[in-house]
Amino acid sequence: MSDPQVDRRMSVDKGQPTFQVIVLGPTGGPREDNITGLLIRSASTSWTKGSVVAVDAGTMLSGIIRTLEPHMTVSEDGKASVTSGPFAGLQLPHSTAKANAAYIFREIIAAVLITHPHLDHLAGLAINTPIVEASNGPKTVAALPSVIAAMKNHMFNDVIWPNLSDEDGGAGLITYQRLVEGGNPHFGRGELRGYVRACENLLTKCLSVSHGRCKQQYHPETGRHHRVGSGVFTAESMMVPPSFSVDHSDAGRLYSPTRARLSSASGSSGKETAWATVESSAFFIRDGPTGHEIIVFGDIEPDSVSLEPRNRRVWEIAARKVAAGTLRAIFIECSFNDSVDDNSLYGHLCPRHLVAELRVLAERVIAVQEASSPRSRGRSSKRKRHDSDSGSPRSARTTLPQLSGRNPNHTNEHKPNNEHEVNNNANLNAIVEEEEEDNNQASPTPPPLAGLAVYIIHIKDTLCDGPHPSEQILQELRAHSEAMGLGCQFYVPKQGEGIWI
Numbered sequence: 001m002s003d004p005q006v007d008r009r010m011s012v013d014k015g016q017p018t019f020q021v022i023v024l025g026p027t028g029g030p031r032e033d034n035i036t037g038l039l040i041r042s043a044s045t046s047w048t049k050g051s052v053v054a055v056d057a058g059t060m061l062s063g064i065i066r067t068l069e070p071h072m073t074v075s076e077d078g079k080a081s082v083t084s085g086p087f088a089g090l091q092l093p094h095s096t097a098k099a100n101a102a103y104i105f106r107e108i109i110a111a112v113l114i115t116h117p118h119l120d121h122l123a124g125l126a127i128n129t130p131i132v133e134a135s136n137g138p139k140t141v142a143a144l145p146s147v148i149a150a151m152k153n154h155m156f157n158d159v160i161w162p163n164l165s166d167e168d169g170g171a172g173l174i175t176y177q178r179l180v181e182g183g184n185p186h187f188g189r190g191e192l193r194g195y196v197r198a199c200e201n202l203l204t205k206c207l208s209v210s211h212g213r214c215k216q217q218y219h220p221e222t223g224r225h226h227r228v229g230s231g232v233f234t235a236e237s238m239m240v241p242p243s244f245s246v247d248h249s250d251a252g253r254l255y256s257p258t259r260a261r262l263s264s265a266s267g268s269s270g271k272e273t274a275w276a277t278v279e280s281s282a283f284f285i286r287d288g289p290t291g292h293e294i295i296v297f298g299d300i301e302p303d304s305v306s307l308e309p310r311n312r313r314v315w316e317i318a319a320r321k322v323a324a325g326t327l328r329a330i331f332i333e334c335s336f337n338d339s340v341d342d343n344s345l346y347g348h349l350c351p352r353h354l355v356a357e358l359r360v361l362a363e364r365v366i367a368v369q370e371a372s373s374p375r376s377r378g379r380s381s382k383r384k385r386h387d388s389d390s391g392s393p394r395s396a397r398t399t400l401p402q403l404s405g406r407n408p409n410h411t412n413e414h415k416p417n418n419e420h421e422v423n424n425n426a427n428l429n430a431i432v433e434e435e436e437e438d439n440n441q442a443s444p445t446p447p448p449l450a451g452l453a454v455y456i457i458h459i460k461d462t463l464c465d466g467p468h469p470s471e472q473i474l475q476e477l478r479a480h481s482e483a484m485g486l487g488c489q490f491y492v493p494k495q496g497e498g499i500w501i
């Protein structure tokens, strides 16, 4: 996209857009002025107080100023207005971009959702929060309990930064909202179960995902992170599965509330070191009036290399929404290109792993479609008949039921990418082929993720001369996806871009 300030209207589907997403920070660094931060609002709302929710806050005010400034005009009487760009239609009470950005931060943004407490997702919130005023009330900061604990103990602690929260005698400029992982079961019914209010007309539900490994583990009873070998985990030592390895240099034994979070790595000396996973989040954001959704992922690692694979659970839920046509887009990271090896991912994704993850989603979508359509059920039985026909040239489809077992997301062993790709491509293409045949060439069956827009965020800039790293990443993603027949579209948004979904 040549114009970074473009206000792009998505055509993922017919009809009116449901969401507007404004990209304040599309990267994972190293520049501090465009790191992860999105503003999201329902397209059915006007720019009223509390009509926007922010997801991550690496860059906030500076991103708002930069997005607003080129589209502002000031009349002779000093009145400012914005008639183009992502903030078009917003009534501006002040004459400069910085004063209007402060107004947006104070009045228009209802809450800030934080996926995980790394600085590139939190720095803007910390630096910007002092401008909150009493008349606006405290800014709600919503996240999983471990994320709130990290912010509270390691950021807003009167050492790194003043305690601006309304807990422990702080200044009261922000208020923490601890989200229930997987959704709060006390709210909502049916499809709405678990969702909580994010801002006007938007609801959210948060699932935890894994983002690499570390030697600190959150303990819900102390509300703090402790070294995984720490004695605070001793009380529940009986819950340690015998297969778990223990750092024998520690007197205490290890415990994890979710036991799989702990694992071990053998050193050359035979001594073993315990690890925990870094917790990150995936936010399902739901538009109240239409029931349409998007998912915004925090930093995330592939299930195939994770100590605690948790992505599949997100895809299971997402697949039903893709099949129903309600999931419109996902925002997900792809920090590096494919030249990175699995040992150097540091809890992130690259194109081969992102597409392997999307393939899991695609498989689940096909499974949901087959389960819900009588016509498809017929296809399933037909597929079984083919399966027994070992001599058939279409025997590739016999591998379909085994995919979950062979999927790279279920092994901790890194295999060459080409091997996965060959298997993946054969299987998904076989499904599409068969469905096309079953339809007697009536109308071609769309690929499983057709209509789903995938926005790539958190690309790490190399700050080198030459093409931006996003070019190669996009090329690799599109090549993998096309070979696999996924059918989704990839985009890399720019800072200041307004996306209509």
Ligand SMILES: [Zn+2]
Residues within 6 Å of the ligand: 028, 036, 118, 120, 121, 299, 458
């Ligand atoms: Zn990050």
Ligand SMILES: [Zn+2]
Residues within 6 Å of the ligand: 116, 118, 211, 299
């Ligand atoms: Zn991170």
